[in-house]
Amino acid sequence: MKSLEFDVGEVLKLFESNKVFELRGLSSRVVREASLNNDYAKAELGVIAYALHKIESKQHFVKSPQWGRLKQSVKTDLRNAQIAIKQNNTKAFLESLKKVIQHITKIDSQLGNYAIGIYDKAKIKEASLAYSYGLSIAQSAQLTGADKKELQEYIGATTMHDEELETKNLSQRVKELKEILQGE
Amino acid sequence: MIIKAVIDTGTMITLSGTCLMNVFKSFVKTNKIELMISSTIAQESVWNPINNKKFALNAARIKYAINQQVVKSIPKNSQINSEMEKILRISNNVFFTQNGPITIIQAGEAEALALAKIYSAKAMFVDERTTRSLIENPQRLKQVLERRQDEPVRINQENLNTIRNMFPDLKMFRSVDIIALSYEQDLFDHELDHGKLELEAALYSAKFNGCAVSENEINEYVKNAKDRK
Numbered sequence: 131m132k133s134l135e136f137d138v139g140e141v142l143k144l145f146e147s148n149k150v151f152e153l154r155g156l157s158s159r160v161v162r163e164a165s166l167n168n169d170y171a172k173a174e175l176g177v178i179a180y181a182l183h184k185i186e187s188k189q190h191f192v193k194s195p196q197w198g199r200l201k202q203s204v205k206t207d208l209r210n211a212q213i214a215i216k217q218n219n220t221k222a223f224l225e226s227l228k229k230v231i232q233h234i235t236k237i238d239s240q241l242g243n244y245a246i247g248i249y250d251k252a253k254i255k256e257a258s259l260a261y262s263y264g265l266s267i268a269q270s271a272q273l274t275g276a277d278k279k280e281l282q283e284y285i286g287a288t289t290m291h292d293e294e295l296e297t298k299n300l301s302q303r304v305k306e307l308k309e310i311l312q313g314e
Numbered sequence: 315m316i317i318k319a320v321i322d323t324g325t326m327i328t329l330s331g332t333c334l335m336n337v338f339k340s341f342v343k344t345n346k347i348e349l350m351i352s353s354t355i356a357q358e359s360v361w362n363p364i365n366n367k368k369f370a371l372n373a374a375r376i377k378y379a380i381n382q383q384v385v386k387s388i389p390k391n392s393q394i395n396s397e398m399e400k401i402l403r404i405s406n407n408v409f410f411t412q413n414g415p416i417t418i419i420q421a422g423e424a425e426a427l428a429l430a431k432i433y434s435a436k437a438m439f440v441d442e443r444t445t446r447s448l449i450e451n452p453q454r455l456k457q458v459l460e461r462r463q464d465e466p467v468r469i470n471q472e473n474l475n476t477i478r479n480m481f482p483d484l485k486m487f488r489s490v491d492i493i494a495l496s497y498e499q500d501l502f503d504h505e506l507d508h509g510k511l512e513l514e515a516a517l518y519s520a521k522f523n524g525c526a527v528s529e530n531e532i533n534e535y536v537k538n539a540k541d542r543k
Contacts, residue, residue: 131413162462162463165416165463166411166413166416166463166465167413167414168416168417261442261444262462263459263462263463264409264416264418264444264455264458264459264462264463265416265417265418265419265444266418266419266420266423266442266444266445267324267442267444267524268323268324268419268420268421268422268423268442269417269418269419269420269423269444272420277366278323278324278327279327279366279368279369279372280368281524282324282327282328282441282442282523282524283331283522283523283524284524285524286521286522286523286524286525287522291443291521291525291526291527291528292528292529292530294443294458294528295528296443296526296527296528296531297447297450297451297454298450299531299534299535300490300491300494300517300527300531300532300534300535301534301535301538303487303488303491304491304494304495304498304535306485306487307437307485307487307491307492307495308495308498310317310436310437310485311317311345311347311495313315313317
């Protein structure tokens, strides 16, 4: 299990060197560890890493002058987060992450094409990972701050439920339900 | 005879999302089910999403079902609160990695289980697999956690026994089980024709709305179902 200090340093390093797909991989590992420890700060960092990966993989974002300017602010706030966590200042750490989220939301509102923003989608995507790791839907949604209905719908569109065999199949459950309702 | 049962928010969301609330209503009335939902869950599935435009219509359908007494919203009281806290504490201290306990469920799910315990419910409707597996097959949940987390997971047997002993007779079901049995009981006519095509479409719609069911399960069930046209 890596420390939060290490993780924020990794996010900063990969973001500065434009390693887009590595950022995505890092977000998965961070959220897996967050789901093991019920660590909300780590989960938020994982969502940020995924959202930054999404922004950096969209050409119309990368080429825009607005993003060029905001990118510097993201780096500054990630550095501030790194300093804060080194000093064990959780409040300042979370405030810096909040600022990063504000930058993401701002650029998305200016350049995004979808009704659901990049950051909200990132929360759902990372919550679906937490669900795949074994947490309940509500717990996964709570961990990343995702909307539970959006998460349920998102999971329904994946093959997650095809990969794990149910304890009882549909026919067995229907038979059991019938027996209960008939008072047997 | 009236059967007591508890329904989780996810199952309500699936049923409203599939537009099968009339089938659901007939199912509850025909089978004389006293169906309960916790007020927290009602809050979660109705009042919160009613502010989210994408889900407002679903939420309004659930609100209507509650107002029509198809589902009874049970206000939170000290007994529910105390059971909920107990369930939450024990459930979240069943599975451990080397870093400590894994928090697997949240207050809403624990509150639904608390209602099932207090009212001696025979059935609980939960679409997502974690809460269901905790009660009916914790070994399966351990396997999921181990495989996905890629770490050995240890079970605290004492806590597991405590949680399982709280629900010795509780059976778990999903929205697809309600849909399939409604089909067998000819309860589709409030919404659909009674054909296998409609059955298959309804089951897949529930799956795509997030119910934990596999394609294989649906295909096998539909293949063996009688056409009731």
